[in-house]
Amino acid sequence: EIVLTQSPGTLSLSPGERATLSCRASQSVSSTNLAWYQQKPGQIPRLLIYGASSRATGTPDRFSGSGSGTDFTLTISRLEPEDFAVYYCQQFGTSPLFSFGPGTKLDVK
Amino acid sequence: EVQLVESGGGLVQPGGSLRLSCVASGFSFSSYSMDWIRQAPGKGLEWVANIGGSGSSRYYPDSVGGRFTISRDNAKRSLYLQVNNLRDEDTAVYYCVRENLWAFDIWGQGTMVTVSS
Numbered sequence: 001e002i003v004l005t006q007s008p009g010t011l012s013l014s015p016g017e018r019a020t021l022s023c024r025a026s027q028s029v030s031s032t033n034l035a036w037y038q039q040k041p042g043q044i045p046r047l048l049i050y051g052a053s054s055r056a057t058g059t060p061d062r063f064s065g066s067g068s069g070t071d072f073t074l075t076i077s078r079l080e081p082e083d084f085a086v087y088y089c090q091q092f093g094t095s096p097l098f099s100f101g102p103g104t105k106l107d108v109k
Numbered sequence: 110e111v112q113l114v115e116s117g118g119g120l121v122q123p124g125g126s127l128r129l130s131c132v133a134s135g136f137s138f139s140s141y142s143m144d145w146i147r148q149a150p151g152k153g154l155e156w157v158a159n160i161g162g163s164g165s166s167r168y169y170p171d172s173v174g175g176r177f178t179i180s181r182d183n184a185k186r187s188l189y190l191q192v193n194n195l196r197d198e199d200t201a202v203y204y205c206v207r208e209n210l211w212a213f214d215i216w217g218q219g220t221m222v223t224v225s226s
Contacts (some may be wrong), residue, residue: 037213050210096156097156100155
């Protein structure tokens with residue numbers, strides 16, 4: 001079973017700063033099968049990145065994804081006020097077919 | 110407009126059953142695998158069921174233990190989740206989701222299921 005771990009659990013930064021969020025898998029994950037989501041309070045999750053590094057429609061270019069194997073990163077180059085939210089990574093695999101990380105809360109410092 | 114609209118949630122006693130429904134619009138429904146994902150209050154996201162575009166393949170995590178059944182009716186552009194023998198820990202918002210390139214690109218607004226006596 002593939003387990004995803006996200007770090008840090010909470011990241012406190014200021015607008016304009018750079019954010020680096022980590023997602024680590026217990027087994028190797030194909031890069032095509034790793035995605036990132038953003039969820040703001042009271043809202044539904046929104047797909048940001050798929051295939052580890054491809055931006056979904058409407059995702060600003062300040063968001064970028066990278067990584068391979070067991071280590072993946074979501075980077076927000078310059079934080080905007082609307083970026084403060086919870087971020088989840090997700091993998092597609094064999095057992096279970098899909099799973100999510102526990103999330104990283106990005107809040108205002 | 111691409112849209113997913115869920116219904117069928119509510120308050121149910123432990124051991125009870127519910128059938129959740131989702132109607133899709135704005136895209137070729139039968140061309141996509143569809144999934145149900147749930148989120149307990151204040152918690153993270155948990156995938157609970159997947160069905161292929163034709164309905165011939167279905168997958169579940171071990172955690173739902175045979176209590177959940179996903180189905181679809183492509184003629185009605187509808188997705189369903191039958192949930193049986195409900196437990197307190199099944200309390201969550203249940204999202205109907207479109208799967209695309211091994212990610213979930215379209216989400217419904219969710220339907221709340223509360224299991225309580």
